[in-house]
Amino acid sequence: xxxxxxxxxxxxxxxxxxxxKAKEPLKAxxxxxxxxxxxxKAPPQVYRALDRLIKLGKIHKIESKNAFVACKNDSCTxxxxxxxxxxxxxxxxxxxxxxxxxxxxxxxxxxxGMRYNKYNLxxxxxxxxxxx
Amino acid sequence: xxxxxxxxxxxxxxxxxxxxKAKEPLKAxxxxxxxxxxxxKAPPQVYRALDRLIKLGKIHKIESKNAFVACKNDSCTxxxxxxxxxxxxxxxxxxxxxxxxxxxxxxxxxxxGMRYNKYNLxxxxxxxxxxx
DNA sequence: ATAAATTTGTTATATTATAACAATGCGTAA
DNA sequence: TTACGCATTGTTATAATATAACAAATTTAT
Numbered sequence: 001x002x003x004x005x006x007x008x009x010x011x012x013x014x015x016x017x018x019x020x021k022a023k024e025p026l027k028a029x030x031x032x033x034x035x036x037x038x039x040x041k042a043p044p045q046v047y048r049a050l051d052r053l054i055k056l057g058k059i060h061k062i063e064s065k066n067a068f069v070a071c072k073n074d075s076c077t078x079x080x081x082x083x084x085x086x087x088x089x090x091x092x093x094x095x096x097x098x099x100x101x102x103x104x105x106x107x108x109x110x111x112x113g114m115r116y117n118k119y120n121l122x123x124x125x126x127x128x129x130x131x132x
Numbered sequence: 133x134x135x136x137x138x139x140x141x142x143x144x145x146x147x148x149x150x151x152x153k154a155k156e157p158l159k160a161x162x163x164x165x166x167x168x169x170x171x172x173k174a175p176p177q178v179y180r181a182l183d184r185l186i187k188l189g190k191i192h193k194i195e196s197k198n199a200f201v202a203c204k205n206d207s208c209t210x211x212x213x214x215x216x217x218x219x220x221x222x223x224x225x226x227x228x229x230x231x232x233x234x235x236x237x238x239x240x241x242x243x244x245g246m247r248y249n250k251y252n253l254x255x256x257x258x259x260x261x262x263x264x
Numbered sequence: 265a266t267a268a269a270t271t272t273g274t275t276a277t278a279t280t281a282t283a284a285c286a287a288t289g290c291g292t293a294a
Numbered sequence: 295t296t297a298c299g300c301a302t303t304g305t306t307a308t309a310a311t312a313t314a315a316c317a318a319a320t321t322t323a324t
Contacts, residue, residue: 009271009272011272028311028312029310040273043311043312043313044272044313044314047311048271063195063196063254085244085246098242098243104236108233110230111230112217112259112260114217114219114257114259115257116255116256117256117257118255118257119253119255120196120253120256121237121252121254122195122251122252123240123250123251124251125247125248125250126249127244127246128245128246141303142303159279159280160279160280173305174305174306175280175281176282176305176306177303179280198280198311265324266324267322267323268322269320269321271321272318272319272320273316273319274316274318275316275317276313276315277312277313277314278311278312278313279312280309280310280311280312281309281310282308283307283309284305284308285304286303286304286305287302287303287305288302288303288304289300289302289303290299290300290301290302291298291299291300291301292297292298292299293296293297294295294296
């Protein structure tokens with residue numbers, strides 16, 4: 001049988017904890033270094049945990065940064081519709097949860113008639129702090 | 133003086149040509165291999181050309197694939213608003229140019245009042261061919 | 265309990281990208 | 295013209311990101 005959908009292995013819990021504590025997106029190798037004391041020794045262990053956590057919607061990957069953030073939305077158990085706000089100056093990343101936006105994108109249909117089951121949107125600009 | 137904005141160096145022309153000819157997104161190292169006959173020998177030469185072409189809006193990077201596509205929109209000279217349609221099965225990528233979508237995203241404002249000068253959107257699904 | 269299947273650990277290596285510095289070209293002011 | 299400063303290009307080396315392949319351990323099905 002395949003792994004139960006709501007169960008996290010030890011490694012997955014450790015990795016998730018680190019990412020949830022972090023105030024900014026974490027890189028895979030920085031996660032690796034900070035969990036080496038806890039018994040995770042090699043990249044595949046981290047990447048497997050990351051893959052699984054992504055599938056569960058517990059974390060998201062910021063593609064433009066190759067970094068990972070915890071999903072702030074408690075009820076989010078799928079990872080098929082994500083939008084982020086990224087500051088070009090301080091690199092702050094926040095997840096955007098805007099029902100209008102989600103609805104607009106989920107229903108978007110292009111000229112070819114192709115329909116989508118997943119999207120990722122990354123906005124870049126200067127955050128309030130950095131604009132001052 | 134800084135490089136003229138509408139002038140492409142030899143390496144930039146070569147790299148652009150390869151990407152324009154390709155029917156699918158190209159990876160940096162696959163570009164490198166195919167241009168070695170033409171005198172480009174090392175990664176930094178390719179990456180510099182790619183960076184410049186991106187800034188000029190001649191090509192775009194598909195972040196989820198670390199691959200590069202030519203901009204189909206002739207008049208596109210900036211690279212600050214991109215949207216792509218990506219087939220999960222055949223990996224086909226096409227640029228979406230939908231004025232409504234662009235307008236919607238360009239004007240999007242989140243709760244924090246942060247304003248954006250750039251966005252990248254990637255849609256995933258099955259293309260017509262693969263859905264059959 | 266044992267075989268089959270899945271998950272986890274481990275080693276090695278592939279892939280993607282950039283730092284650092286040298287060589288070359290290019291504009292300009294003496 | 296030449297020599298100086300500055301930007302661009304070439305080159306070597308290496309950093310950063312990610313996965314293949316297989317072994318060991320654990321779980322599941324019978």
